[in-house]
Every structure is written in C-alpha cells, then in structure tokens.
Amino acid sequence: MADCLFCKMVAGDIPTDPLYEDDLVFAIWDIHPRAPVHFMVIPKEHIPTAKEIQGEHGPLITRMFTAATKVAKEEKLGESGYRLAFNVGDAAGMTIHHLHLHCLGGRTLGPEG
Numbered sequence: 001m002a003d004c005l006f007c008k009m010v011a012g013d014i015p016t017d018p019l020y021e022d023d024l025v026f027a028i029w030d031i032h033p034r035a036p037v038h039f040m041v042i043p044k045e046h047i048p049t050a051k052e053i054q055g056e057h058g059p060l061i062t063r064m065f066t067a068a069t070k071v072a073k074e075e076k077l078g079e080s081g082y083r084l085a086f087n088v089g090d091a092a093g094m095t096i097h098h099l100h101l102h103c104l105g106g107r108t109l110g111p112e113g
Helices: 006-013 053-076
Strands: 025-029 037-043 082-085 103-107
Touching: 006 025, 006 037, 025 053, 037 053, 053 082, 053 103
Parallel strands: none
Antiparallel strands: 025 037, 037 103, 082 103
C-alpha cells in the first residue's frame, strides 16, 4: 500500500536498521518503546490486521514468532521472559494498519504492560 509506513520500509523508501530480516519478515525497534526492550516483527506482505489472517498465512505467522524468539534471545530476554502482542484495531492502540508483532521485556510487566 502506497501510504503504509511499513510497506515503505519494505520497498526501501524509508531506511531501516533491522534487528533481524529474512525473505518474509523484519524486526525493528519500536520508536515509542513501552519497556526497556521493545521491538516489532513486521511481515513484508501487507496484511492490515490479525483479522485478515488466512490459513495460507501459517508459514508467515510462524516466521514472525520464530524471529521474535531469536531477537528476544539476542536481547537477553530468554531467561527473564517477555511479552508478545498483536494490536488489532484503533481501540487496541493500533496506529499503523499493517500487521506487526510487538515484543516487550527488560522489566517486570504487569497485566496491562
């Protein structure tokens, strides 16, 4: 999508310094972190929200979780724990309508983050 920030990153129109990247996904730091460690895993395919996920997205979703686990380990979150979350829609705090998985950690997280 032409006006999607993450699609512009995928296209190379906006430079990124990925923590992780492969053929399906990339991971970057969240520019508005909610925890000492807060990154996002973003699919290269534009999917607006988790509501649009279909069966054929299985490999992509698996890759998002394995990438998040890899980066979390690199950021030393493996032992202490971390949170993985998808925001779905405006009321959930979704500001960029392109599916992305948040990973937060580096401190004790309460039930609301």
